[in-house]
Amino acid sequence: MSQLKLSKDYWSSQTVFIMAAVGSAVGLGNLWKFPYITGENGGGAFVLVYLACILLIGIPVLFSELAMGRSGKANPVQAMANIARENGASRLWTLLGFNGVLAGALILSFYTVIAGWAVAYFVESLQGGFIGIDAKGVGEHFSHLLANPFELLFWHTLVSLFTVIVVSKGVKSGIEKAINFMMPGLFLILLVLLGYATTTGAFAQSFNFLFAPDFSKLTWQAVLIAMGHAFFTLSIGLGTMMVYGSYLQKDYSIVKAGLWIAFADTAVALLAGLVIFSIVFANGLEPGAGPGLLFQTLPVAFGEMTGGWFFGTLFFALVIMAAFSSSISLIEPAVSWFDQNWGIKRTKAAWILGGLIWFIGIGTVLSFNEWADVHFLADRTFFDSIDFITANIMLPLGGLLMAVFVAWVFKDETRQQELSLTAGMMKLFLVVLKWITPVAIIVVFASNLVSEEN
Numbered sequence: 001m002s003q004l005k006l007s008k009d010y011w012s013s014q015t016v017f018i019m020a021a022v023g024s025a026v027g028l029g030n031l032w033k034f035p036y037i038t039g040e041n042g043g044g045a046f047v048l049v050y051l052a053c054i055l056l057i058g059i060p061v062l063f064s065e066l067a068m069g070r071s072g073k074a075n076p077v078q079a080m081a082n083i084a085r086e087n088g089a090s091r092l093w094t095l096l097g098f099n100g101v102l103a104g105a106l107i108l109s110f111y112t113v114i115a116g117w118a119v120a121y122f123v124e125s126l127q128g129g130f131i132g133i134d135a136k137g138v139g140e141h142f143s144h145l146l147a148n149p150f151e152l153l154f155w156h157t158l159v160s161l162f163t164v165i166v167v168s169k170g171v172k173s174g175i176e177k178a179i180n181f182m183m184p185g186l187f188l189i190l191l192v193l194l195g196y197a198t199t200t201g202a203f204a205q206s207f208n209f210l211f212a213p214d215f216s217k218l219t220w221q222a223v224l225i226a227m228g229h230a231f232f233t234l235s236i237g238l239g240t241m242m243v244y245g246s247y248l249q250k251d252y253s254i255v256k257a258g259l260w261i262a263f264a265d266t267a268v269a270l271l272a273g274l275v276i277f278s279i280v281f282a283n284g285l286e287p288g289a290g291p292g293l294l295f296q297t298l299p300v301a302f303g304e305m306t307g308g309w310f311f312g313t314l315f316f317a318l319v320i321m322a323a324f325s326s327s328i329s330l331i332e333p334a335v336s337w338f339d340q341n342w343g344i345k346r347t348k349a350a351w352i353l354g355g356l357i358w359f360i361g362i363g364t365v366l367s368f369n370e371w372a373d374v375h376f377l378a379d380r381t382f383f384d385s386i387d388f389i390t391a392n393i394m395l396p397l398g399g400l401l402m403a404v405f406v407a408w409v410f411k412d413e414t415r416q417q418e419l420s421l422t423a424g425m426m427k428l429f430l431v432v433l434k435w436i437t438p439v440a441i442i443v444v445f446a447s448n449l450v451s452e453e454n
């Protein structure tokens, strides 16, 4: 029997773990992606499907993934090897780990590009560039940024470099500190923006757009996107939470942590949506504007409100931090795999991976200008293709396999030891994990294959 490869670092407390996991979950997915895909997919019904996916798929998979990580005590590839052996299952389960390592790297390749937009906006805001700006001015500013591949490449490079430097410094020192003030700060500033949103005169319209479902607009493609986003936003299905769980001490509650992560993540997304669509409707903008939505709306608020320079600059600083705490967690499955399985030290691993991810990211940079009309998967740009393959295929597939593993392969004692549920709750959890979560994922996949409505 080969030597078990274990994670040796532990989180210094339950709170630190929750903060880091929330830091991974809350990011561009909430502030940038959720609003724009909600706008593109017609609002209410899409949001309702997304919330149902969080509840019936996301939370059960999150519990499962954390439990698998703590039980497997290693990076996703090795953790799968460890728990497959311990539970008498096939070595093929390690493929689930590879899927995650690859998905994390692919997501990071565009994540740094979008985080780069936030850095560009931070600098612009700091210099007073958004003072008194109106919707038209913001729109022009954004188109200008996107049209310039070298500028995008510059910010993408800067963010990639910074990610590599933070990651090479290790789990604890790198992640723990910044998150402590980033999360509360982000929440507070969203509340300030919510206050502003109520003065725009379009708050009720925004609320209705998000929460009044119109199912006639819903397609299976939209359901797949909503489901994919539930995985993306909770950082599940690819092994990030598995690695984070591997650093988790035995007596910490996975269920409690998981519920906090899901709650905080959902709250931030809905708040961001409410604010952004208030600005959209108050200024006659297009809800389906696409990936630029956040960047074409929020500066309007900062341009108009009192203290706009301060709040705007602070907001983009917080977006950058939220993006960083997620970027770090996206590369962590691969870095810990290099480290534990190949003996490639953290620093070297971070540089190798960072370089590769930076290179793939150039495709995303170009997809907003030079390659805007070059199509890869069906009618998708390079960016849209990578986003689609990862969020809508690789993560749900990974999550499906995780649910199956914990429901069907885990020994009863292991499952109980990791989750410490009462007998009644465990019964309920198992019903969901065996019959609802996997079936829902398969139905959504299958419906998309059958109905070619894209």
Ligand code: PFF
Pocket (backbone or CB within 6 Å): 024, 025, 026, 027, 028, 029, 030, 104, 107, 231, 232, 233, 234, 235, 236, 238, 240, 241, 326, 327, 329, 330
């Ligand atoms: N959950 C992050 C967000 O919503 O921005 C993105 C992400 C981070 C996805 C880490 C996956 C992951 F492993």
Ligand code: NA
Pocket (backbone or CB within 6 Å): 024, 025, 026, 027, 029, 030, 232, 233, 234, 235, 265
């Ligand atoms: Na998120």
